[in-house]
Amino acid sequence: MCGIVGFFDKAGRPGRPLGATLLGMLDALACRGPDSSGIALWGEPADGLVVRVKMGEGEDALARRPAILREAARQGRVGATETQGALLRLVVAKAEPVELGAAIEAIAPDVEVVSIGRRLEIVKQVGAPANLEVEFGISRRRGTHGLGHTRLSTESRVDLSHSQPFWAHGTADLAIVHNGHITNYHRLRRVYEQEGVRFYTENDSEIIGIYLARKLGEGLSLREALEASLRDLDGSFSYLAATADAFGFAKDPFCLKPLIVSESADVVAIANEEIALQAALPEGYQAREAGGRAVAVWEVPDPASRLGARPRRARSRRRAA
């Protein structure tokens, strides 16, 4: 099944206790899929790019830390660093996201950059949402908007890389969460791979981020990209996508996956099931199931938050050695 949630502050207040809100919503949906869980959160713009790195899969993962910091320092000025669970967090000023990601991932095949953004940070792990608090202290994080995912794996392996949210590798600040199954995944993947795009997983959901990154790179707005996806993606999907500037969702024409939307004057809260909205909204809210082919996008109002955080053009890359 999988559970997806999203929350958006219409006033663009970065001080909202979003981590706690998203965690509460995910907890309520944990029964839809307790394999793995994760949260993507857009906070105040950092002094540089915030990078989250999976240091590896083996016992020696922690030993990669010095090499990662060394490679990052070659790409820019490394500020704060912190290790949380399997993820290394570092802030790198004066760096380009594509080059920075490639340099870090060149260290070893099992090193993966989980997210890069001026405002975006992704934390994810194998296990139920409650572990996100234990490992990352997610309830203390604040931000304007965020996404969450709790996974029931049906077709691909259960590990950190295959869990969601998916960052659109190479495009700063763009991430998605998906419930459903993209049935033309293999066909699209073949086309993209021939163009040099690297896939990090066997999870069909990964293609949504790649697809949107390419559309934004072609100059489409998030809304236009979501609308185009109704034509180009096949199968069952309710998915949420966000950048530093905007937050939205798209739903397949046949309404095969649930998505309940509640919008008030102040906030937008979205989830597969209303039980998650109960965890996030005061009593008396209005909720409605989104219809087939529904697309909606809300823009972050503060223009300052957009400076330097526009979606970057996704560049094609060869598979790292």
Next chain:
Amino acid sequence: MKTVECQGRTVRQINEAIRRLVEDGEPEILVRHPGARHNLAVAVVRDVAITIDGPAGYYAGGMSDGIRLRVRGSAGWGVAECLMSGEVVVEGNAGNGAAASIRGGTVVIRGDAAARAGIAMKGGLLVIGGRAGYMTGFMMQRGTIIICGDAGEALADSMYEGVVFVGGRIAELGNDAVVSDASPGELREIQATLARYGLPGPKAFRKVVSGRKLWNYDKKELDVWKAAF
């Protein structure tokens, strides 16, 4: 009236508490703090008035016979699924598959119903106060659906029998669905039904029934079949 508190209880415990009260002959039950949880008040097979005091999750009142259920909020997927007789009223909106496969009774959604409301209905009455989503009345076999607002795409697709009345705009008719005007007698019945539930509805309704071209396979009508599949 007796109260069943949901907080601090599992769904199974809540339903056991409801069932005990029903078996004791309690005529009226209030289910407090439902919190949009699934499977509340399912398989109730007596004439009893149950009020869910807030939003309900999936399958509220499903597989019931004789229940009179009121949901003071919205309902998730499959509300009143397989209802045999009785009445289920949802004061808010409903998710996909409202009143799926009901054999009898009345289901009223005061707000909007999402996709596939009344799918495979085998009898009974479904009233939607607002809009109806994609494929409403899909493969319906008997019974009546009244939609006060607009109807989504593929309305009444591949239905066998039964009738769908639409007060608003029809986005698109489903395969083998045929539209005509409702008769004065039918309109009177619709207005009486809406008045019974205090639903404001339009004056005019259009009537959608099966064209019956899919009832039997006919080689000459191969194109109809190709479209339906």
